[in-house]
Amino acid sequence: MEVTPASESASIVFDKSHFPLLYITFTARPMTDADVHDFCREMDAVLQGGRKCFALIDTTRQRTAATATQRRIFADWISNAKSRALSKLRVADALVIPNPLIRGAVTAVFWIRPPVAPTKTVGTLSEAIPHLEEHARAAGLEFTPAMRARVLRG
Numbered sequence: 001m002e003v004t005p006a007s008e009s010a011s012i013v014f015d016k017s018h019f020p021l022l023y024i025t026f027t028a029r030p031m032t033d034a035d036v037h038d039f040c041r042e043m044d045a046v047l048q049g050g051r052k053c054f055a056l057i058d059t060t061r062q063r064t065a066a067t068a069t070q071r072r073i074f075a076d077w078i079s080n081a082k083s084r085a086l087s088k089l090r091v092a093d094a095l096v097i098p099n100p101l102i103r104g105a106v107t108a109v110f111w112i113r114p115p116v117a118p119t120k121t122v123g124t125l126s127e128a129i130p131h132l133e134e135h136a137r138a139a140g141l142e143f144t145p146a147m148r149a150r151v152l153r154g
Helices: 033-047 068-078 081-087 100-112 125-138 145-153
Strands: 010-019 021-026 051-056 090-096 119-121
Touching: 010 033, 010 145, 021 033, 021 145, 033 068, 033 081, 051 125, 068 081, 090 125, 100 119, 119 125, 125 145
Parallel strands: 021 051, 051 090, 090 119
Antiparallel strands: 010 021
16 A cells, blocks of 8 residues: 555645545645645656546545645646646546535636646545546546545545
8 A cells, every 4th residue: 555654643645555546635734834845746746657547635634724825835836837737647636625615715716727637626525436436437547446435435
């Protein structure tokens, strides 16, 4: 199983054990600016492998919002030409955001700055499955029962 980082105190955890599913968890630990930079580097590193994938970003455990500096780091990364080119390998993203106000704000941002990959914001893990499954299959990727179980496990 490939889960990065190994630290239990990590604020962002990448689980690549069911690749091409990337299960990314934003934990209860507050993010640091370094954590956000690490997230961006990790995502780019995965995509530099040249293989298609799809991502579930699970924020159900996250307790603090990104700071203004962290939002800027994310925005710069999303706008970076290299990162945008690499993101074309992501066939779908699902963002699980339980708070409807935050989910609405994210959706509004995506209207202004559309993501490269087809992206859906949902309130629960189970709501993410149809979107990921549909786009994975359309791209010729499997969405296995083990992937479904991983998503539902959280």
